[in-house]
Amino acid sequence: MLKNIHGYFDFEWQFVTPPSRPPPQAKGFQTIERHVDETLQNESAITLNDRIKADIVVMCQERGLPAEGDKRTLIENLMEWQNSMPVPGPSTPKLYSLDPPAAVKKISTNTVSLNTLLMEANFQGEIKYEELQVGRKLGSGGFKDCYAGVYHGENVAIGELRVQNFTEQDVEDIKHEINVLKQLRHENIVRFVGVCTNIQHLCIVTELCDNGDLYDYMRKARKPSFAQMIMYMHDIAIACSYLHTRRPSIIHRDMKSMNILISSDHRAKINDFGLARIRARANASMHTQCGTPNWQAPEFWTSNPRYTEKVDVYACGLIFWEILSWAELGFPYHKLTEHQLYEAVRDREVRPPLEKLRKYPLSLLQLIQDMWKKDPKRRPSMSYVVDRLAEYLQ
Template sequence: MLRNANGYFEFRPLTLPKAIPMFLGKGFQTIERHVDEGLENETEETLHRRIKADIVQLCQERGLPSEGEKSALIRNLLGWQKAKPVPGPSTPQLCSLEPMVVSKKAPINTRYLNSILADVDFHGEISYDQLTVGRKLGSGGFKDCYAGTFKGEEVAIGELRIQNFSELDVKEMKHEINVLKQLRHESIIRFIGVCTNVRHLCIVTELCANGDLYDHMRKVRKPSFGRMIMIMHDIAMGCSYLHARRPSIIHRDMKSMNVLITSDERAKINDFGLARIRPRANASLHTQCGTPNWQAPEFWTPNPSYTEKVDVYACGLIFWEILSWAELGYPYHNLTEHQLYEAVRDKEVRPPLEKLRKYPPSLLALIQDMWRKDPKKRPSMFYVVDRLADYLQ
């Protein structure tokens, strides 16, 4: 992995493992293989060309230590080349989740909606007849998302359900547009424009062909450790970009449903309806929002006070989801909302790590630091980016 002239990482293709889980109905089948075949043509030089995350995975598959300097891990692998083959890693199972309940909202008058939107600077105004609307991708709180095209480019079209709009929805939508217009980063969804047709109010963004991370983890086989680290690194880069802006932006609703996956498996942060601009570096915000399962404990008070560290906490939970690749469900999926508050805030319960012990202890320690109860003890997203980058060298 190399940095380009702009300072961003460029990913070189990974060598896929020889055990490829295949879809059979609703389950998986694993093609049997011996992991040592992967070392037959490897030398010290070829191993050094790989990123560290690949080396870590090769060590994990052979029961070798996966913590330490890259050169030491390579020496262990070279000493293992003539060892007896062992079976490949097991395949994760798909989990079933209960459907989410969507609350009903009082409709808002269309004429009133237009009067509210009149003060929005719709940079990138798009005529509805310029859009070709295709298949439905999914639904959010107040909009349906479709794949489509605009001027020959594949795009995502978020059409707002005006008949179910509340005044709060309008304010949230206006804010999302105003935030999106400001952002330009490879790990942030790219805003293209807005269509303000009275019957079709749409937000148009780039299309991420693989959908959101939450669904993606439940549709495809578990990728290599290196690929998982790349997804985590993309998320961390996007968050650090938001926090580095002046004034900084706090997403406030980071969760696996708000991370989109492109056709080349890059991750991009989406859904800025709840994002807030932090006026000063030492200022705290005081509004409750977000999804409880990924919320930091400091949200759960009548008058919450928090900083960008709420995004760090949520990213720690997302990283846990990625390493388990949905095999363990989503955070606190077995708790009611009341039980969640009591367990997480009062008893400091966190998602289980026992089944993730094969991964480097330093990586698991980083995740544990990210979801600490005390925000001041959580690392910055800049620090997280640096730690994850160690595995991509």
């Protein structure tokens, strides 16, 4: 049912619920008047203030201290702990829509005719195929094959289009994606390099993100620090805010962990703008169904959907939940069929479980819950989300 980008492009994927991990052991405590905390003994209020808030939060959590409040309060709690709190003793073990899709009109086309259609869009950044060094295959699916490659000394991703049996909508989507990509310039959005309209090799060339997509990365990489998870979330939020605050604004409409790429320097970047739409006026609503149901906002699920950029806010809330759980809880609603998902999420307002994430600051979990509220008007803007996440990076 779901489509996985595998770094760049869609292919069919069968998900398996990740095995549960054994519960952590609880710490025993013995009380004495004073102790030395090896981590804190060389710290002062000044040196702690030089750290970002996310690190301070983790230090408080490790000592069983409150993780809520401003940075100054958290530092004061740590200093008090160093001077008077109990010392840890030895550890003691603690025991869909169900209707069939409408027939899609196919067009009989070949590379030459498709090439002509795309060239009519008057694209800038034409790349000669001979200038591309094509390397290993990264993934494939639908009508795209993606390869790692090199262009003028730069590592790039080369998405070569397979054009047999294209639909008219496929052609329009390709033209649209290129037109959106080429106008975006942000460090947290996958950078468009150019398009190759060689008669035999029609390619979209973008920057290469070595760690692939976030969905796969969470399943193969060790869980990062809380600070790093906040950085991923902040990257996603600031890129989404950039899209929404452009004039005219852009709604991605298919935000999900498969469409977030992770670069070699561990920056998160939004990818895949095939479904993105430009919102001409700030008070205008969109009306097209699209995207992957598990990350879709409830307002999509009507015969005549009306929605704003708040659909991206909803999806980002789910992505943030995935990041905090780091794939240990699967992906959103992974046990539900499409029909069950619609009924549970839209009609009963079911949301992903938060019980196992209670170790994180309550204010952060509340922000995520606000982002996935059913009423779009009650969801915060992505600019607000950026500001709240930035507090943990100061």
